[in-house]
Amino acid sequence: MVDGGLAPEGFSIRAFGVAVRVLRGPECPAADFARVARTWADCAPDPDEQPRYAVSARHYLGPLADGSDSAAVDLSSEITRTVIDHADPAWVLLHAAGLAHPVTGDAAAFVAPSGTGKSTLARTWGRAYRYLSDETVGIDPDGIVHGFPRPIVLRVGGEDTKRTLAPADHVRVGSGPAYLRAVVVLSRTAQGPAEPELTPVPTLAAIMELVPQTSYLTRIPRPLHRMADLLDSVGGARRLSYRDVDSLGPALAEVLGDPSAEPAGRVS
Amino acid sequence: MTRYLARVTDHLVVDGDSIVLVDSTVVWLSGVATALVEFLAEPHTVGQACDHLREIFGEPEAPIVDLVEDKLRTLIDQRIVIEVDAGELGDAVDVGEGESR
Numbered sequence: 593m594v595d596g597g598l599a600p601e602g603f604s605i606r607a608f609g610v611a612v613r614v615l616r617g618p619e620c621p622a623a624d625f626a627r628v629a630r631t632w633a634d635c636a637p638d639p640d641e642q643p644r645y646a647v648s649a650r651h652y653l654g655p656l657a658d659g660s661d662s663a664a665v666d667l668s669s670e671i672t673r674t675v676i677d678h679a680d681p682a683w684v685l686l687h688a689a690g691l692a693h694p695v696t697g698d699a700a701a702f703v704a705p706s707g708t709g710k711s712t713l714a715r716t717w718g719r720a721y722r723y724l725s726d727e728t729v730g731i732d733p734d735g736i737v738h739g740f741p742r743p744i745v746l747r748v749g750g751e752d753t754k755r756t757l758a759p760a761d762h763v764r765v766g767s768g769p770a771y772l773r774a775v776v777v778l779s780r781t782a783q784g785p786a787e788p789e790l791t792p793v794p795t796l797a798a799i800m801e802l803v804p805q806t807s808y809l810t811r812i813p814r815p816l817h818r819m820a821d822l823l824d825s826v827g828g829a830r831r832l833s834y835r836d837v838d839s840l841g842p843a844l845a846e847v848l849g850d851p852s853a854e855p856a857g858r859v860s
Numbered sequence: 861m862t863r864y865l866a867r868v869t870d871h872l873v874v875d876g877d878s879i880v881l882v883d884s885t886v887v888w889l890s891g892v893a894t895a896l897v898e899f900l901a902e903p904h905t906v907g908q909a910c911d912h913l914r915e916i917f918g919e920p921e922a923p924i925v926d927l928v929e930d931k932l933r934t935l936i937d938q939r940i941v942i943e944v945d946a947g948e949l950g951d952a953v954d955v956g957e958g959e960s961r
Contacts, residue, residue, distance in 0.1 A: 796879050796888065799872070803886040816872035816881050
């Protein structure tokens with residue numbers, strides 16, 4: 593059980609069906625470790641679940657003088673790798689932001705390479721909608737979208753100064769199934785349209801773009817056919833071209849339904 | 861006589877064009893390359909491939925053998941097709957269920 597004050601030696605997380613025990617190393621102060629444990633609270637497993645895998649927090653985890661928390665960021669990456677490495681091989685793992693309608697559970701995967709808009713979209717609209725992930729979603733063979741509400745990583749200065757935050761403090765992290773209804777390729781550019789545009793992407797072209805944004809796709813039998821089936825199930829991929837994330841309300845309502853809420857604003 | 865065999869992780873055909881997955885890399889194939897890769901689900905010679913493509917697309921303006929050999933070189937460079945000898949054919953085929961969408 594993850595609890596900021598009660599996890600001095602270790603805490604467990606669960607994502608994509610994989611439970612991982614995170615152990616505090618001897619050089620890691622208990623108070624800092626407990627703070628990091630709290631940022632993982634949204635990934636807490638069932639209390640009686642026994643993790644099969646473990647990673648160790650070997651280093652000091654406290655914030656540095658510049659406000660960054662690079663060891664916690666590195667630990668987050670190691671936990672994420674462990675989860676993805678051991679996820680069910682039948683799942684499609686997409687590098688995508690995930691949002692779901694808070695009532696219907698209709699979900700969309702917003703696919704994009706790193707640094708091109710996933711996290712900003714998820715954090716900006718993750719309170720109006722249900723936040724599933726800002727980086728990776730898992731899609732099981734039944735079309736259920738599994739989120740990964742790991743700690744949000746924020747830049748606090750330059751490229752290398754980052755810190756982690758608990759998602760639930762900033763976005764709406766809910767429970768219950770989320771059903772894949774849309775696969776959206778993000779295209780955010782400074783020259784993008786002021787009014788966001790949703791356009792269909794032909795199947796082969798979409799898969800060409802999606803394959804590099806997957807993990808372990810070749811673990812799936814006939815992976816291209818699986819991707820095509822997945823796109824067929826949602827009526828094909830769409831491209832969302834835009835300039836400003838705050839303008840995405842109507843487009844997201846078209847994809848997921850109107851959540852009857854205003855955007856939460858960026859986490860800062 | 862050298863024969864050629866397509867050897868990819870998956871091959872998806874849509875409306876005559878296709879993409880193949882080779883290891884973790886996805887490659888787009890033109891209509892001619894698609895027909896060639898589908899045909900090479902079983903090992904065939906250049907001559908057999910020429911006959912197959914001629915049957916589908918008709919006789920091209922340039923010599924068809926040049927076209928096929930050029931396509932094969934490209935597909936070999938992309939690790940989509942391999943050359944095989946008669947003794948190497950045991951377990952090589954992993955493509956060509958011929959399913960179009």
